[in-house]
Amino acid sequence: MSDHTEHLEELREIVAEVLELEPEEVADAGDFVDEYDADSLRAIEILARIEKKYKVDIPQSELNDMRSLKAVYTVVARYAGWRD
Amino acid sequence: MSTATPLRAIDSAEVSEGTVRAVKKVAADDPYMPGHFPELTVYPGVFTLESVQQAVAEAVGPVRLARLRSARFLAPLLAGDSLVVEAAIERADDGLEVRARCADGTGRTTAKVSARYEQGSRAATDVGARLDRHRPRSGELRLDHDAIRAVLPHRHPMILLDRIEHAAPGERLEAVKAVSGCEPCYQGDQPGSEYPASLLLESFGQAAAVLWLLGATESGLPMFTAARDVVFERPVLPGDVVRHLVRLDQVVDGAAFASGESFVGADRVAVVTSMMAVVRPALTLTNGNGRNHHE
Numbered sequence: 001m002s003d004h005t006e007h008l009e010e011l012r013e014i015v016a017e018v019l020e021l022e023p024e025e026v027a028d029a030g031d032f033v034d035e036y037d038a039d040s041l042r043a044i045e046i047l048a049r050i051e052k053k054y055k056v057d058i059p060q061s062e063l064n065d066m067r068s069l070k071a072v073y074t075v076v077a078r079y080a081g082w083r084d
Numbered sequence: 085m086s087t088a089t090p091l092r093a094i095d096s097a098e099v100s101e102g103t104v105r106a107v108k109k110v111a112a113d114d115p116y117m118p119g120h121f122p123e124l125t126v127y128p129g130v131f132t133l134e135s136v137q138q139a140v141a142e143a144v145g146p147v148r149l150a151r152l153r154s155a156r157f158l159a160p161l162l163a164g165d166s167l168v169v170e171a172a173i174e175r176a177d178d179g180l181e182v183r184a185r186c187a188d189g190t191g192r193t194t195a196k197v198s199a200r201y202e203q204g205s206r207a208a209t210d211v212g213a214r215l216d217r218h219r220p221r222s223g224e225l226r227l228d229h230d231a232i233r234a235v236l237p238h239r240h241p242m243i244l245l246d247r248i249e250h251a252a253p254g255e256r257l258e259a260v261k262a263v264s265g266c267e268p269c270y271q272g273d274q275p276g277s278e279y280p281a282s283l284l285l286e287s288f289g290q291a292a293a294v295l296w297l298l299g300a301t302e303s304g305l306p307m308f309t310a311a312r313d314v315v316f317e318r319p320v321l322p323g324d325v326v327r328h329l330v331r332l333d334q335v336v337d338g339a340a341f342a343s344g345e346s347f348v349g350a351d352r353v354a355v356v357t358s359m360m361a362v363v364r365p366a367l368t369l370t371n372g373n374g375r376n377h378h379e
Contacts, residue, residue, distance in 0.1 A: 020154065020196075020198075039158070041156075041309055041310070041339065041360070041362070044336050044337050044339045045310065045339075045341075045360060047336055047337070048333075048334045048336040048339070048341050048360075051334060051336065052333065052334060060336070060337040063337060
């Protein structure tokens with residue numbers, strides 16, 4: 001598995017766990033709020049788990065953008081320095 | 085040995101095949117409620133857990149909370165509000181897996197709970213040697229009961245901490261809670277000597293709140309918003325001295341995440357994988373917008 005796929009699948013698992021879904025239910029572009037009924041506290045929980053797992057600091061200003069798995073990946077990749 | 089109950093957390097219940105629906109009206113004069121809080125009655129998140137447990141007990145008989153897989157508290161319930169619990173109960177191995185949705189009188193979801201319960205009795209903890217694993221280090225704080233009350237808005241009888249030892253503000257602390265047969269959950273002739281899991285979790289949460297608030301600039305009422313994977317390993321009984329070892333893992337955008345373990349003597353009684361809380365000004369809870377406080 002490439003780093004890209006591996007990171008994406010790890011993030012999918014985190015998102016699925018917080019949103020209480022199965023990983024396969026989380027589509028890459030699925031909007032957390034519109035499609036999965038997430039609220040702002042869940043977004044914060046997703047951010048907190050990512051920060052803990054990858055030991056990165058992500059500014060809270062990024063929270064508004066982190067509304068889909070794909071968007072989360074893009075933000076995390078930038079702060080974690082992933083070059084996938 | 086069965087579990088004590090902090091309050092009657094359901095007023096009525098309807099049981100059907102594999103499900104139970106129960107209703108509770110939040111009352112300011114219920115046991116423990118005068119202390120949560122003196123100025124504004126908020127039904128504690130842990131009492132929602134208590135409502136779910138008592139609803140399940142209506143369907144299957146007495147149960148104990150073995151593992152809280154996930155709890156989310158989405159909106160606060162104030163005095164006069166109704167809580168409607170709808171729980172689906174499935175038998176699994178030798179326990180019960182329960183998924184519950186809680187709503188207020190208008191149908192708005194206030195909490196979601198997923199938990200494992202057990203039936204039958206469990207051996208009590210042997211009170212072993214007292215823990216001496218955390219020797220005081222320099223720079224650590226010790227808080228007596230006065231100091232705890234200065235930090236927390238909770239009051240008697242809902243202040244479920246006696247002393248804080250070895251606090252490194254914003255980082256970790258050790259909190260002491262002595263369980264006594266004098267507590268309201270043991271009043272009357274109701275059976276049960278095990279300390280309620282809901283109150284044990286509340287006590288842990290209060291320790292986490294002290295840890296957070298000691299190092300924080302936020303002010304207001306700390307609200308328990310979510311828990312993930314809390315395992316209750318051993319019963320806690322009157323006479324036990326519980327020590328919560330709490331770590332503050334993260335504070336993100338005004339939300340705090342804590343984890344830790346609780347011990348009686350050398351025996352671990354509970355493990356908290358993650359607990360989440362926010363601080364809300366009391367005012368925002370009472371106006372219309374605040375009802376959906378997480379938005």
